Amino acid sequence: MGVIISFLRRFSLLFKLKKADYLFIHREAAHVGPPIFEWIIAKVLRRRYIYDFDDAIWLPNYSDTNARYHRLKAYWKVNYCMKWAYRISAGNEYLASHAKQFNGHVTIIPTTIDTTYHSITCDHEQSKPVIGWTGTHTTMRYLDELIPILKELEKEHEFTFLVISNEKPDYDLDSLQFIKWKKETEIEDLARITIGVMPLQHDIWSEGKCGFKGLQYMALEIASIMSPVGVNTSIIHDGQNGFLAGSPEEWKEKLEIVLKDKELRKKLGTAGRQTIIERFSVEANKERYLKLFT
Numbered sequence: 001m002g003v004i005i006s007f008l009r010r011f012s013l014l015f016k017l018k019k020a021d022y023l024f025i026h027r028e029a030a031h032v033g034p035p036i037f038e039w040i041i042a043k044v045l046r047r048r049y050i051y052d053f054d055d056a057i058w059l060p061n062y063s064d065t066n067a068r069y070h071r072l073k074a075y076w077k078v079n080y081c082m083k084w085a086y087r088i089s090a091g092n093e094y095l096a097s098h099a100k101q102f103n104g105h106v107t108i109i110p111t112t113i114d115t116t117y118h119s120i121t122c123d124h125e126q127s128k129p130v131i132g133w134t135g136t137h138t139t140m141r142y143l144d145e146l147i148p149i150l151k152e153l154e155k156e157h158e159f160t161f162l163v164i165s166n167e168k169p170d171y172d173l174d175s176l177q178f179i180k181w182k183k184e185t186e187i188e189d190l191a192r193i194t195i196g197v198m199p200l201q202h203d204i205w206s207e208g209k210c211g212f213k214g215l216q217y218m219a220l221e222i223a224s225i226m227s228p229v230g231v232n233t234s235i236i237h238d239g240q241n242g243f244l245a246g247s248p249e250e251w252k253e254k255l256e257i258v259l260k261d262k263e264l265r266k267k268l269g270t271a272g273r274q275t276i277i278e279r280f281s282v283e284a285n286k287e288r289y290l291k292l293f294t
Contacts, residue, residue, distance in 0.1 A: 003032065010037060017041060022293055023049035027057055028081065035077040035084075042084035050292050051081055054091035054111055056208025058098065087292045091210035092231040109288045110231070111210040115281045118219035121273070122191045124266045129159045129259055132193030132222070134181065134213060137167035142199045147171050149252045157259045164189050193222050194265055195258050199251070200227040211235050215280050218242065218272030223265040225254050235280075241271035 010030055014037070017023065029037035041047050055061075058078040060070060082088055082102040089109045090096035099106045131150070133143060140163075150161055154175055161175040168178045179189050196217030200206040207230045214235060217224040224242040226232040236242040243258070245251040258265050278284060 006030075014040060014045070017045055017047050020047060022086070023047055024052065025049050025081070025085075026052045027055075028077070032072040032074070033077075034074050035080050038077075038081050038084055048086035049084075050087045050089060051085035052089040052109075053078070053095060053099075054210040054212070056095065056098070056205050059205055059208070061205045089289075089292060092208070094207045094230060095210075107288060107292060109285055110280055111212045111215055112282055112285045112289075113215050113219045113276050113280050115219060115277060115283075118187060118216065118276075120187060120191050121221040122194050122269065124194055124221075124262055124269065126194065129157075129194050129262075129265070130162050130192055131159055131175075131195045131197060131255065131259075132162040132164065132190070132217075133197050134164040134190060134216070137165055137169075140165065140167075140169055142201065143169070143171075145248060146197065146199050146251060147173065149248055149255065150175065152252065153255060153259070157256070159195075159259060162193055187220070190216060190222075191220050193217065193220075194269075195255070196222040196224045197255075198224065198226040198232070199245075200229040200232070202227075202229055206230055214242070215276060218269075219276045219280075221266075221269030221273045223258050223268040224272055225251070225258070235275070240268075241275045242268055 007030060023041060025038065038049070041049055058075055060075055079102050082099050085103055086105070088099045088103050088106045090099050090106055091109070091111055093108060096106050096108045150173055153159070154173065159175055160177050161173055162177045162179065163169055164179045164181050166181055196214065198214045200209065209230050211231045214224050214226045214232060218241070224236070225245050226236055226242065228244040228246045233244065236244050238244045243254040245254045
């Protein structure tokens, strides 16, 4: 019923589109089904739409929870959405290279952080370090390799492992703390973290990721450790504004380093925030966005 109502709302919106000079579509006009709305917008109403995407959404990617219904996503529609678009905004080079097969007007604009919204910073002076991760339960699988490492580190170090998500995880960790994600308290909850982790698997889906989780950490001056996958290698300069960890051994090593050294955590956090301001903030990318509307 909810899906049907959302389709009706989207259909009713079509009658207002003639007033618009441009439309901005992020990922898709409807979460399921073929690109009906995009076709109507481009071919019937002849409106110019800018297509923005920040994941390899043409690839099937789903959790066990959604496995029965994932074909309703109609992954193939993404290529048509790109083909009919007036301009395309892609989050990284990997995504842009795919988009260029269907459209010659592709601009790379990295995931952009509103530094006004991310206006507070974490507290590195708190008595116990907080290793943290945020994401939905569908991406929690990326933590599977990290849990045994945290279990080992618990024997030698005092810390809290904070998970901010829509569902509570079932990890056998003494350090585990869970906060249910809420839009209203998102930034305050994230700012409890002093060491942010972003583990990923080396696969083609992860190549398309644009690093939003890690960028949020860095914007709040959280010392960040990420897998060297895709765009992460261009965001992090290892040892300068964060750490890269590509194996279980490296994850344990880098986590131990920052757990032991508060001053290093502060240094990495400060450098991370500066990276956001210079390369990933609204101010740094506003001209790229404005050029989409020319």
